[in-house]
Amino acid sequence: MSILIIQILNSLFYASVLFLIAAGLSLIFGVMRIVNMAHGTFYAVGAFTAAWLVARAVALGVPTIWTFLLIPLGAVVVALIGVVIEPLLLRPFYRRAEEYQLLVTFGLLLILEDVIRLVWGGLPLSADPVMDLLPSIHIGGLIYPGYNLVVITVGAVAALLLWAVIYRTKFGVMLRATSQDRRMASALGINVGLVYVAAFAIGCFMAGLGGAIIVPTQAAVLGMGIDALVLAFVVVVIGGLGSLQGALVGALIVSFVRTAGIQFFPEMELAVLYLIAAVVLLVKPTGLFGSV
């Protein structure tokens, strides 16, 4: 029984990180109609930045309790990178064919992967002190790290906040208007360029946050972003590209299937996920919640 609870918690933990990545990907696609192949790499940049900051702070003798505050900084850095990249690299491509948009973000992926290696080297970086800060909790005789509950909470709060921003604020209305009809929104006086930058920055922030909060539990390694991207694709394909609920439900489905997979059929775990995505695309091409 307690194993079941732990497995459910594991799934939720994994789902909240996946949701952060996939929701960003989905938001960017929903507003800008660009599938960002470098999105997973943004997640990796967030992880590396947070891990590096924590390691620096610990080395400088900052009390570990304060290192907690450094985690969100990783996400902020990624958002700033997004603010620079959108006008510089992506803006020239909105009117071009889809292939070019995919390719330019693929080029960005190649560049960023090596920038990570250039800045932080090839060795894994971890931020264990943050993880050790929180006590473990006991579930029916089994020990579970308290930090994982924080991650689950962050995921849930992020989902709520994002929902509130998109559906309950003026900025959200602008965002949705732009995503539905860019020219009409522009004609109505919305600064579409600004909305695009904001949407891209929010998407990047979420990917970075996903990386930053996972890094205390597992080290940041090269290639983590490329792996994460494909899983995020699976999530948005199941849930529907451009849909927030879809990203949430997709992340939950993928996480539970993956946890079950690791338990019962470890060899097929990843293959099953990709097959689920393929089946969803066949049966309902727009995904469970998509309307594209």
Place this chain on the structure above:
Amino acid sequence: MKADVSRISYRPKLWLAASAAGALIVLALLPPLIGLYQTQLLTYGLIAAIAALGFNLLLGYTGPLSFGHSAFFGIGAYSVAFLLRDAGIHSMELYILIGLPISALASALFGYICVRHTRIFFGILTLALSQVVYSLALKLFWITGGTDGLRVPRPTLLAGTLSFTGAGAFQRFIDAYYYYVLVVFAICVVVMWVIVHSPFGKALQAIRDNETRAAFLGLRIRRFRWMSFLISGTFTGLAGILWAPLNGLTTPDVLYWTFSGEIVFTALLGGFRNFTGPIVGGIVFTYLKTYAVATTEYWQLLLGVVLVLLVMLLPTGIVGAISVAGKKLGLRGNPP
């Protein structure tokens, strides 16, 4: 369409055949001049060209962008490794004869699923399916060797008349294999040329340019896309079959989706809007990557910058740019 038909008159065709024959002769004379290493590199280049040629039937002539062609390349390479290990086959001809239907079967299956979608969904679906193959190759390590991959020693060529053991075997193999690949490459180019200039190829281009109009003309869009996917995947599979013995090892890396990205890159580099683009792209990309890897630790960065610059400044690729420049100078550009 009408203009196109009249343009392909007798004289340009002869001119084209002559220039193709000229290029082939140059390629055939090269090895003694450029040495062993360059010959090996050029062989890799020709193989990449075959893969890109197949890929381009889909992207350049039919429209959809596949991000899963690594699957067919990898299936070709792994079928060679399996044939060697489990059936004890050492003959290159048998590899091709058995490997081609396997690649065709895989492409037919993948294509059947993927052509139901267009645009971005097609790309993601091909990516997802190729990742299924990748994760199986990675996880079923007792069959595929996992990340270690499978070794593929030098096969015999021409039904066993040429075998490569003993002293200097490597050099003799590369020398012979270069011509072997060159012949296969020439056959591929001719076959692909015939395909894209046949009524079937014209139908594909009609679908690419305007799907609705093509449907009204009575073309069965999905069937044509499927056929195109099948041929495209089989060509890429053939490239994988040829690649495995040259590389001596096949690993899951060639199944990973970033390798599909490299195939797309190759086609774009040469220019996917014309016939010769992917061929040039395959050879240039091989050299570009080799020298990038040799000169800097951060070769991915270099390739990424080249890709971004290419997409921004030179979207028609090398061949496209040359033919535009040629037209501007009043010369005749490369034939499309």
